[in-house]
Amino acid sequence: MTNRQLAAQATKRKLMAAAKQLVCEKGLAGTSVEEITKACGVSSGTFYTYFKRKEDIAQAISWEMYRELYQAAQAYDGPLMARLVYFMTTFSEYIEKSSLKLCQEWVRNNVDPDLVEESKLAMDLASLRGLLASGVERGELRGDTPVEVLAHTLVDLLYGQMLCWDMSGGDYSFAGRTREFCDTFLPGLMAPYLNGKEG
Amino acid sequence: MTNRQLAAQATKRKLMAAAKQLVCEKGLAGTSVEEITKACGVSSGTFYTYFKRKEDIAQAISWEMYRELYQAAQAYDGPLMARLVYFMTTFSEYIEKSSLKLCQEWVRNNVDPDLVEESKLAMDLASLRGLLASGVERGELRGDTPVEVLAHTLVDLLYGQMLCWDMSGGDYSFAGRTREFCDTFLPGLMAPYLNGKEG
């Protein structure tokens, strides 16, 4: 990689870091491109060398964050229920740690019908589906487990906890609520599909 | 009520009707105050006789809609499980019928940390809490039912279904998913707390 390429990479990283902080403080709509670039000591035009539209930097930031999350989730091994709980709690812990504002911003962006994104929703769904499918493969789950329905129900629930947390203004712990669910209802929900050795 | 008051009421209704349609088509951000007023044949200033800010009309519309929903839910009677299912399915059917765009708009507005609204979230939570509490009172649910946790878990789920539906762009039926949940998982979820005569 040439020096120029390295410098370019550094510029992009600086932009994303500055944007992340500003968006956490003031939301994306409340943050102008100029603020982001000024915070990096570059000119506003430079922004467009790296991002086609202002919104793109928000997506880039969220991808960067979620990549880490997925890697952790895939690396984890253990019994099915533990894997499930690990995925769900890691999901909410991660988001809660990041920033309420960032999460709200993300919801706003992804509910906007004009902003199509390669869907994180689809990825989360696929992750859970894969997790359950692996349970079936390994014999931890019965063959007739309704994998698809289970997967999207759990995703619905996680997203709902996230949305309610956003709407509450962070009045309580998102991760706490996820753990509460995993303790209180998840075992009953999964029981019918678990093979004996797990039950 | 005098004629003048009636005329004023009519104007407000016209504004809300026009706004509802336009917002369904193009979202609130995509609809200008001028468009709304022109569609009613009133001047743009008239808008501000009835709504302090542009956003307020969106809230007014959603309140109007949800009032109906709550009335239906409270009117319904029957065994606890039926009341629960009725509330949840009516909730999603109602929203789905209204308009995807309107629902997305509502989510966007209510996730905005600056726009505080007397929370529909709180109302939904209270409705479900009340519903479950009535079950306990009537002896349909055991005395040690964790009413609060159940209530917010079901709200989380409903809001999650709504959010995922919004994010999918309406690719599938929101109400269908709620019904699916009620059929597949709700009985198992409630089973531990139901008194014999219901189970």
Next chain:
Amino acid sequence: MTNRQLAAQATKRKLMAAAKQLVCEKGLAGTSVEEITKACGVSSGTFYTYFKRKEDIAQAISWEMYRELYQAAQAYDGPLMARLVYFMTTFSEYIEKSSLKLCQEWVRNNVDPDLVEESKLAMDLASLRGLLASGVERGELRGDTPVEVLAHTLVDLLYGQMLCWDMSGGDYSFAGRTREFCDTFLPGLMAPYLNGKEG
């Protein structure tokens, strides 16, 4: 006077009182007609029964205030220098007591080239001119006293003290400065024109 006329008079007084307070707090530009009328419990249309334009109420208020001032000044008797000092200090004391904001507002309005008012400036000038002329008549001042020049110089000075006080944001006492001038420089200024019995 009929009851109706009495009621009308009361309404007008209420409007002026409310306007005075609001303008003192927020300036005229920052006060809307609706605020004034709401503060009186009347409708906005009523305002226009008594004042043709919004600005007119400010003038009405200032006239009301200054009438009192002029009456006091004319009632006072004593040696010329005392009359002069009395007029000048009463002028600034009165204004200072009223309200900085009101004074600033008055300056703004009277510097506006579009708002012609029966000039208080002209009245102040006439007052001082009359005061000095009476001094000549009574033999307190020499016959060749440049009454006109003295009068407008003293008005210039008073208005200048007022303007500087306004610009300072009320950092010091307007009346104090007037008194300082009367003590320090006024005797020297008048000395050449005073007849022996006064000097």
Next chain:
Amino acid sequence: MTNRQLAAQATKRKLMAAAKQLVCEKGLAGTSVEEITKACGVSSGTFYTYFKRKEDIAQAISWEMYRELYQAAQAYDGPLMARLVYFMTTFSEYIEKSSLKLCQEWVRNNVDPDLVEESKLAMDLASLRGLLASGVERGELRGDTPVEVLAHTLVDLLYGQMLCWDMSGGDYSFAGRTREFCDTFLPGLMAPYLNGKEG
């Protein structure tokens, strides 16, 4: 300085020149940003590249004007009384030459309690104070001259002449009045403090 910077400077100058003329004709409130920019053949947004708010251009114009005035005043040398007279008459001549409307606008802006500006009032005061102090240093004025009181009295007077001129609508000469004062009263006012060689 690069070509781009030169062009930017030229744009700013054009904006100020156009604004100056328009404000002289119609006052700041009567001049819209669009008028100013159209007169320069630039877009309305460009205005905000150089001035944060509409009002700022008025301040910029007045600073530009007064800078010249202060430079002249500081460059002038001669006996104290001459320096004093020069400062005062230059002050009023300069303002009178500029434009009545501009002067009225300036007063309006500087009496507005919300618009804080690095005070020209303070600068004028400092100028006169410095002028008198230099007189004391050079032995032209007695050591016990009340420099501060004299300075603010003369400033009060100058500002008062300006205000009265504004209020009169320019019916007479501002500079003429200042000269009249300098001829008629200034010598008597200063006499007690002048050292023999000057008197």
Next chain:
DNA sequence: GATGAATGAGCGTTCATTCAT
């Protein structure tokens, strides 16, 4: 790759004033 001046459409909002009731 970086710059930064220029763009310019677009919009929410205000509010003094009117007039039919």
Next chain:
DNA sequence: GATGAATGAACGCTCATTCAT
């Protein structure tokens, strides 16, 4: 005399984006 809904022109200001340098 009082009402108050309706008016509607008017304007400041934002800011994502471009492109010549």
